[in-house]
Amino acid sequence: MSGRSGRRRRMAMVGSCAAALLATTAGTAHAVDNHPPKQPLVQDLQSQSEACATGEDTPYVSQPPRLSAVLYDADEDNQPPQAGPLNGEFEAWWTDPAGAEQRRTFTTITLSSGSRYYWMMPNDIPANTIVSWHVRANDGKATSAWSDEGDGSVCSFVYDDANPEKAVISSPEYPNPEQVFWVDGVGVYGHFTMDSPSDDVVSYTYGFLGGPYGTVSAERPGAAVTIPYLPLTSGPNSLTVYAIDRSGRSSAQSRYDFNVKSGRAPVARWKLDDPAGSRSASAEAGTAARAGTGVTFGGPAPAGTGSTATVSLDGSGHGFLTPDVPATDIGKTFAVSAWVRPAETGRNMTVASQDADGEPGFSLGLRSQDSGPVWSFAIAGARVSGGAPETGEWAHLLGLYDAETGRAQLYVNGHASGTAVQAAPAATAGAFQIGRARGATGYRDRWHGDIGDVQVHDRVVVPDEVTELARRQPKLLGHWSLEAAADGMSPEQSGGAPLRLGTGASIYRAPEDTCGFDPDCIPVTPPLVGDGHLHLDGETGYATADGPVVDTGDSFTIGVVVRLTDAEPAHPMTVLSQAGEHTDAFKLRYQPSTYAWQLVMPEKDEAGAPEKVVAQITGADGGEGQGHHLVVIYDDGTDTIKLYLDGYTNAKATASLPNGWRSTGALQIGRAKAGDGWGEYLHGDVDEVQAYSGALRDRDVIGLGMGTDPCLC
Known part of the structure; x- marks a missing residue:
């Protein structure tokens, strides 16, 4: 009795434990039940690169598109966070010419949740037909709702396999040369109409000879477009146009030629x-x-x-x-x-x-x-x-x-x-x-x-x-080629006032070349420009005019060719300057500490006025080569001053100078004001000093320093 009772009690306890275990197991099984993936969101769907749309907003594509969707597993399946693998199931359908519905399906490879899934549409999809599609996610155990269920939406596209016809171009103001050969003109707007016979053209890309270029949209598919154009120069011109349809396909090029006259005279x-x-x-x-x-x-x-x-x-x-x-x-x-x-x-x-x-x-x-x-x-x-x-x-x-x-x-x-x-x-x-x-x-x-x-x-x-x-033609004030000197005076090229050479200044002229074909002979050094140049010893050498050459209170241009004798000078050296009563109105110098050519212009003609470097360009040859061509241009009309190094295409520094002041001192070559005396003597060679009243244009600068006066036409 007692033995049976003990066995029953033990069996009851086992049964009770088993029941409890089953209950626990059942609870655990419920916790890991699989949840269907999330329904794909419309904003995550694309037909090629076009957003999901249908009806009047259905996108048109120029080739069978690649459909895509971003798919997500259910949040509950990601605890702890770990994206579950998914497949994308796409389905597309359309109605064929016989009225029968056609369907295609595609299942993607397995990717992690949050990836973008793709289906490249087959080449046999029909052209010019509305194709609809939707997608759902499959985690291998359950599928999501289709993307168009509930609050979702079906996606559509139309495959366009034909290019639009090219545009016909016309202009009432600028007829082509077959109608009128030359037409007014620079500064007169023309209006050019572009119209393709194709009714699905939504924009036109265009380009005039020399610009502008652009794209203009039609108000509605198939509508003509008119653009304004302002000719800036006279001569033959042309407009090229491509019609673009709603699928992005382009027509062949259309070209329209017209001839523009010069701007008509004032009324x-x-x-x-x-x-x-x-x-x-x-x-x-x-x-x-x-x-x-x-x-x-x-x-x-x-x-x-x-x-x-x-x-x-x-x-x-x-x-x-x-x-x-x-x-x-x-x-x-x-x-x-x-x-x-x-x-x-x-x-x-x-x-x-x-x-x-x-x-x-x-x-x-x-x-x-x-x-x-x-x-x-x-x-x-x-x-x-x-x-x-x-x-x-x-x-x-x-x-x-x-x-x-x-x-x-x-x-x-x-x-x-x-x-x-x-x-x-x-x-x-x-x-x-x-x-x-x-x-x-x-x-x-x-x-x-x-x-x-x-x-x-x-x-x-x-x-x-x-x-x-607004142009004011610059006037040549002086051109000193520095090829000769007599009685210490180097002549101005057109018979103007000469430059007076001080102690330590001399004209260098190349001696006759006697080397012949001797490979060991050291050839003579050629002048900077022409047959000679001015050499300055860096201690007392300079040249000067009788008075101011340029009016520093008005627009002026001054240029010079210079070559330093020393690769690393010990102090700043001035090439050109023109002084006022107490200081230089401007000086053009080489600053060895920065390896730069500097244009220095104090703001006031006062004793002790601080120097102001208004422009600076790095570069010097250190005694080798053909030197450097420097030009200073002050434009009083625009309140700007520019420093050029070796022509306008090489280096240029521009600064604002609203209050240029008029100097009274003489033009100096090779030295600058230093207290009550002179300093910053140049050790080097100078050639082709040219000065103008008025501001030369950029394109004129390159003609300076060539031994002749540039054409200012």
Whole structure:
């Protein structure tokens, strides 16, 4: 009894433990039950590189696409975090021409959760047919919902297997040469229409000869597109176009040739060079302008321009000129320009305007403000300002309104100044005015100073033309080739004032070469340029002019060829300088501590004024080779100074110089001011010193130092 009872008790305990174990096991089995992968998200699906879409947004592709999807396993299967392996199951379907549904399926290779899965569509899918597709994930035990179930969406695409037809191009302003051979012109907009017969073209890529290039979209598939184009240069031109359909396929090239004439002449121009005593200004174009009694003809013209005379306006109510008619329709594109020299800058003054209803339709002139005077071009309530007017200093102003873009721009001395603004001209047929602007109670903002060569164009004056209008032709002041000296004087090439050679300076001329064919003979050293050069001993050697050669308060250019004798000089050495009373207005030197050519310009002519290195370029030959060509150009119109080393294509340093001051001392070659005496003597060779009033252009720089004067045409 007791034995059986013990066995029963032990069996009961085993059964109880087994039941408990089964219960525990059952709980564990529940914890590791597999969960289906996540339903693919629409934003993770692509047809080729196009986002999943359908209906009107269905993407078009140019080849059988590669479908893709990012698939994820269920979060519960990733504890601890470990991506489970998945397959992607894709399915695509469409309706064939017989009305039967066709389906294709594809299962991807196994990848980890979070990967992108791909299906390259077979080549037998039909063209020009809507193909729909969806995808789901499979972890080997369960599958996710299809991507289009519930809140998902089906994806679609259309395979386009045909290129669009090429575009037909036309332009009313610029017909091709078979219709009209030469057409106006530089500064006149043309409008070019591109139209492909294909109804699925959505954009056009285009390129004009020399630019611009771009892509423009059609408002709807198959719609024509028109683009504006502003010719900047005259001559033969062409436009090439490709039509692009919604699948990205391109048509064959279309080409349209046209010929552009030079920019047409101004519609109104008053040179204002009439003889002294005149009471009206003759018009090269437009209507002659009557002059008020405050106008004096026969004034000085800006040097280096085509002008021979200007008019002076006294700033009074009688200081004006007007043709009493409009110069142009300012509701359309126009430009107005003039040479001006203000006699004061402390108040608003008008160079040119055109009357509107109680106000000027536009005004070009000078505006006084707390921060200082600025040049100004205003249309209605829009104004663009820039530059820094200076009393007694010439400037060229041009105001441009471009009706195509609706923008107004101001140019000062050939350069865009300020920031272009949107403008809306008031309708006006009022008279053109020189020297005053219309106000509510009469004319105001009268000009005090000189005005010359007023021009009005009815087109865009393009940047190259603006530069040319503002150009002041540099004038050669001196060219010293330094090939000979007599009585201590080296002549100026065209008979001007010679340079006087100081102690320690000599002209080197190469002796006759006597080496012949002797390989052991040491050949003679050739001059830097031509038949000779100036040699300076570095202790007392220098050359000097009788006085200042360049006006350092105005635009100037000066160039020189130099070769150092020492590879590592012990101190700075000046090549060129021109002094004021207490210090050098500028000096061009070699600084051995930085191995650089430096342009030094103190801000003031005062004793002890600190030196200011405004430009610096590294490079020196240390006594070997043909030396270096250095050029300094100061442009007072743009308040910039530039240092060039060996031509403009090699090295150039540019700095701002708003307040150049006028020096009174003589041009020095090979030395600079040092306290009450001279120092920084150059040990080396110098040749081809050339000086100009006015700023040479970049392209002119390369002609300096060649033994002849460059063509400044």
